[in-house]
Amino acid sequence: MSESSEGEDVRELFVQDGVLLFSATASFINFVKSVGTLMITEYVDNRRFVEWKPIDVTVDSDIQDQEWAVVNTVERRVRTLSGNVLPEHKNRSKYLRINFEEIKSFRISDKSRRLTFNDGKTEQICTYLFQHGNCEHLVGFLKTLVKTVPSRRDKHLFIILNMNDPERERIDKSFAELNVCNDSNYVWNIWNFQERPVVTTLEAFAKITDLVYRVPQHREMDDDVKEILNKSITEYQHTSTTLSNGEYEVIDCVSDLPNRRDFPRGRALCSEQWNGVQDQEGRIEDSECLKLIIFQGGIVPSLRQEVWKYLLDYYPWNSTHSDRQKLILQKSDEYFSMKLQWKTMTKTQEDNFTDYKERKTQIEKDVTRTDRTIDFYAGDNNPNLQVLNDILMTYVMYNFDLGYVQGMSDLLSPILHLMQSEVDAFWCFVGFMNQLSANFDADQVGMKEQLSNLHTLLAFIDPELATYLDNHDSGNMFFCFRWLLVWFKRELSEEDCMSFWEVMWTGFPCENFHLLVCCAILDQEKQSIIGNNYGFTEILKHINELSGQLNIEKILNDAQGIFYQIKESDRLTDVIRVLLGLPVLYNSSLDNHETSPFVISIETSNESSNHPPECSVDDVRISPEEIQFEKSISSNFI
Amino acid sequence: MEHTEPHSTEPEMANRQGAAQRPNGAQGKICQFKLVLLGESAVGKSSLVLRFVKGQFHEYQESTIGAAFLTQTVCLDDTTVKFEIWDTAGQERYHSLAPMYYRGAQAAIVVYDITNQDTFGRAKTWVKELQRQASPTIVIALAGNKQDLANKRMVEYEEAQTYAEENGLLFMETSAKTALNVNDIFLAIAKKLPKYDQNQGQSGQGQGRRLAEGDQGAKTPGNCCK
Ligand SMILES: Nc1nc2c(ncn2[C@@H]2O[C@H](COP(=O)(O)OP(=O)(O)OP(=O)(O)O)[C@@H](O)[C@H]2O)c(=O)[nH]1
Ligand SMILES: [Mg+2]
Numbered sequence: 001m002s003e004s005s006e007g008e009d010v011r012e013l014f015v016q017d018g019v020l021l022f023s024a025t026a027s028f029i030n031f032v033k034s035v036g037t038l039m040i041t042e043y044v045d046n047r048r049f050v051e052w053k054p055i056d057v058t059v060d061s062d063i064q065d066q067e068w069a070v071v072n073t074v075e076r077r078v079r080t081l082s083g084n085v086l087p088e089h090k091n092r093s094k095y096l097r098i099n100f101e102e103i104k105s106f107r108i109s110d111k112s113r114r115l116t117f118n119d120g121k122t123e124q125i126c127t128y129l130f131q132h133g134n135c136e137h138l139v140g141f142l143k144t145l146v147k148t149v150p151s152r153r154d155k156h157l158f159i160i161l162n163m164n165d166p167e168r169e170r171i172d173k174s175f176a177e178l179n180v181c182n183d184s185n186y187v188w189n190i191w192n193f194q195e196r197p198v199v200t201t202l203e204a205f206a207k208i209t210d211l212v213y214r215v216p217q218h219r220e221m222d223d224d225v226k227e228i229l230n231k232s233i234t235e236y237q238h239t240s241t242t243l244s245n246g247e248y249e250v251i252d253c254v255s256d257l258p259n260r261r262d263f264p265r266g267r268a269l270c271s272e273q274w275n276g277v278q279d280q281e282g283r284i285e286d287s288e289c290l291k292l293i294i295f296q297g298g299i300v301p302s303l304r305q306e307v308w309k310y311l312l313d314y315y316p317w318n319s320t321h322s323d324r325q326k327l328i329l330q331k332s333d334e335y336f337s338m339k340l341q342w343k344t345m346t347k348t349q350e351d352n353f354t355d356y357k358e359r360k361t362q363i364e365k366d367v368t369r370t371d372r373t374i375d376f377y378a379g380d381n382n383p384n385l386q387v388l389n390d391i392l393m394t395y396v397m398y399n400f401d402l403g404y405v406q407g408m409s410d411l412l413s414p415i416l417h418l419m420q421s422e423v424d425a426f427w428c429f430v431g432f433m434n435q436l437s438a439n440f441d442a443d444q445v446g447m448k449e450q451l452s453n454l455h456t457l458l459a460f461i462d463p464e465l466a467t468y469l470d471n472h473d474s475g476n477m478f479f480c481f482r483w484l485l486v487w488f489k490r491e492l493s494e495e496d497c498m499s500f501w502e503v504m505w506t507g508f509p510c511e512n513f514h515l516l517v518c519c520a521i522l523d524q525e526k527q528s529i530i531g532n533n534y535g536f537t538e539i540l541k542h543i544n545e546l547s548g549q550l551n552i553e554k555i556l557n558d559a560q561g562i563f564y565q566i567k568e569s570d571r572l573t574d575v576i577r578v579l580l581g582l583p584v585l586y587n588s589s590l591d592n593h594e595t596s597p598f599v600i601s602i603e604t605s606n607e608s609s610n611h612p613p614e615c616s617v618d619d620v621r622i623s624p625e626e627i628q629f630e631k632s633i634s635s636n637f638i
Numbered sequence: 639m640e641h642t643e644p645h646s647t648e649p650e651m652a653n654r655q656g657a658a659q660r661p662n663g664a665q666g667k668i669c670q671f672k673l674v675l676l677g678e679s680a681v682g683k684s685s686l687v688l689r690f691v692k693g694q695f696h697e698y699q700e701s702t703i704g705a706a707f708l709t710q711t712v713c714l715d716d717t718t719v720k721f722e723i724w725d726t727a728g729q730e731r732y733h734s735l736a737p738m739y740y741r742g743a744q745a746a747i748v749v750y751d752i753t754n755q756d757t758f759g760r761a762k763t764w765v766k767e768l769q770r771q772a773s774p775t776i777v778i779a780l781a782g783n784k785q786d787l788a789n790k791r792m793v794e795y796e797e798a799q800t801y802a803e804e805n806g807l808l809f810m811e812t813s814a815k816t817a818l819n820v821n822d823i824f825l826a827i828a829k830k831l832p833k834y835d836q837n838q839g840q841s842g843q844g845q846g847r848r849l850a851e852g853d854q855g856a857k858t859p860g861n862c863c864k
């Protein structure tokens with residue numbers, strides 16, 4: 001928000017009277033609750049603003065609570081002017097002016113009577129109340145000037161795809177490389193032109209942006225857009241060859257992966273199927289087939305308790321009834337003897353054993369605050385908390401090096417709830433920890449590696465988003481830390497979490513599938529992140545706030561779709577193959593993976609997409625010591 | 639379980655949207671500060687933030703994984719102060735991540751639990767680390783939390799106060815449960831921070847995260863809130 005300087009040539013493109021300033025930042029506090037005129041203006045330098053000027057009628061502060069009061073002194077006036085250069089602009093300095101560039105989104109509420117502009121950070125810029133009628137005229141006009149998309153999360157919120165956005169600029173710049181395939185359903189391969197077509201109308205850009213930003217499954221294009229595009233095309237060439245003349249940077253936001261297919265969830269594994277696959281003695285013959293069923297549809301809840309023991313390597317798939325009876329006895333003995341070890345530790349022993357004591361204290365601290373909202377763990381002195389505690393303590397004796405790290409109680413909680421048995425829960429937990437122990441490394445190596453792998457995968461699937469994150473201090477993917485550490489336990493309801501974990505435990509369809517799950521969610525949130533121009537803090541906040549909002553079926557569907565997009569991609573690299581456990585072809589060397597062919601940059605010597613920049617906050621002053629310090633952090637962390 | 643705030647020392651909280659609405663319409667300054675909470679696990683960092691930002695207390699507040707980010711805006715004399723608060727995970731295992739959060743912070747609250755001597759020792763280590771590694775102008779406050787459990791006290795008030803004085807820290811005993819001194823400690827920090835009016839800057843609202851840094855002019859008494 002800025003105060004305008006005087007004496008500029010300005011055109012009022014749109015004017016509406018009787019608009020009350022409902023809230024604004026402190027510098028316009030004097031005018032809050034005043035009525036005025038709202039305008040959309042354009043200055044000679046082509047900058048556009050939303051401007052509001054007060055008239056001398058102030059609403060009594062007594063009635064502030066009524067949101068707004070009708071003031072009868074103002075006549076209704078809505079008009080759209082064009083080409084009308086105003087002679088008097090002496091008083092514009094008092095106006096509340098918002099540069100179009102500042103507006104990242106706006107929200108319409110209160111039956112279209114209330115309009116709020118947001119700056120894309122966490123703040124709103126200001127809110128207006130429309131006393132006469134509603135804001136639809138204004139919004140309608142605004143939409144002719146800027147391209148907006150409704151937010152996925154809030155249908156009243158419209159995100160502006162800003163003309164001056166770097167993304168937009170790239171789209172502009174790279175317009176030349178766009179081409180339309182004949183298949184109207186799927187487009188956006190990258191092409192290169194030798195000549196830059198002239199694109200004149202804003203509308204054309206708006207439509208292109210719209211297409212580029214749209215989620216892949218609804219890529220359809222109006223005929224007039226096709227026409228615009230086709231007119232602009234002079235010559236083209238497929239990118240995966242090379243770019244010949246270094247004039248434009250290839251728009252890397254348009255992925256050339258195959259179309260994303262849909263993988264609707266299947267039916268959950270049921271008792272008939274389960275019993276059907278066991279032989280007379282209780283062996284499970286085709287465990288791979290079973291896992292595939294589970295991967296596609298999960299397990300019916302009543303069967304979970306039994307099947308999880310196999311998935312978590314407590315029961316071997318090929319064990320017979322009698323094998324398992326023996327196993328249970330033996331594992332039970334083993335458990336209780338380990339439990340006895342810590343149960344019989346004396347106070348002096350503990351005092352002389354700092355590492356042990358630390359683990360013990362941390363477990364006590366965490367057990368009291370793990371899933372207490374779930375009935376099974378709710379209430380004071382709930383005996384299940386003691387069991388949770390005992391299992392974790394016994395795990396310390398089982399694997400002292402790993403010990404106990406925050407997050408583990410989250411992993412155990414659903415298992416114990418399901419198993420309802422201390423011994424079974426312990427051994428299933430052991431199986432789970434065998435898969436996840438790297439998450440709890442003392443030096444965080446395991447987590448760093450996963451975060452970096454996630455970045456590698458994302459850069460392959462969606463270079464635009466990966467680049468955006470790199471440029472916004474988020475290339476370390478740290479905002480996904482909680483997702484990965486406890487496998488979405490904090491993001492999902494207990495029921496969803498169980499469904500999710502069992503799918504992951506099958507090991508289908510590839511290694512590191514959980515990272516593709518992350519990519520699927522990020523793909524879904526891309527619009528909000530980029531559209532709002534979020535930085536490090538906003539991204540982390542946004543991602544944390546997805547907790548409780550994720551639709552696990554959709555995410556699994558998308559993640560599977562992404563997997564096949566990668567697998568069937570003709571630019572699949574060995575690094576990606578290795579990450580996903582796919583066979584590496586042609587003995588090709590792993591060394592030349594770094595620059596994947598699709599991220600081509602000309603003129604600009606982009607850093608490799610695998611290395612996020614250390615710091616790129618523009619408006620921040622950083623002292624030399626701090627730069628030094630930041631370097632040491634990123635070298636420690638990345 | 640929630641406890642309503644029984645308590646009087648309420649600062650003038652701005653509304654949720656952060657737009658400071660001042661009855662008599664004086665033109666206010668807007669400052670934005672990054673604040674980080676550090677301290678041993680379970681001392682009540684998240685609880686203090688939850689109390690300050692939402693006025694709530696959860697007996698079974700879950701442990702923090704990674705970090706959480708929240709904001710709160712307070713009005714202080716003629717200035718609107720917006721806190722960008724980073725709440726970190728306390729366990730030693732996650733220590734290596736902390737620098738990501740305290741880098742560039744203008745303020746830190748180091749929290750310990752008055753019923754647990756070890757957590758006080760840990761707090762001192764945090765203070766040392768901040769003094770060595772964080773921004774040299776960082777304002778550090780020490781919070782002895784869980785003051786409502788004073789009957790189980792293991793850290794004496796005087797001991798902590800002396801330590802705080804020696805190290806130039808703000809110090810208060812707090813209780814996220816009863817709300818004692820929670821707003822006060824944030825306000826005390828706000829008062830100590832150099833104010834620089836964001837509205838006068840080129841950048842407009844919400845742009846720079848570290849506005850105060852390197853801006854020595856901002857520290858002249860005339861620009862500070864009393
Ligand atoms: N009696 C009392 N209990 C408190 C107070 N503050 C926090 N607690 C309790 O202490 C426990 C831990 O609080 P948290 O806020 O989760 O602690 P934390 O410092 O954020 O812990 P980590 O996230 O593990 O680093 C919770 O059970 C809280 O209810 C307080 O002022 N008084
Ligand atoms: Mg916490």
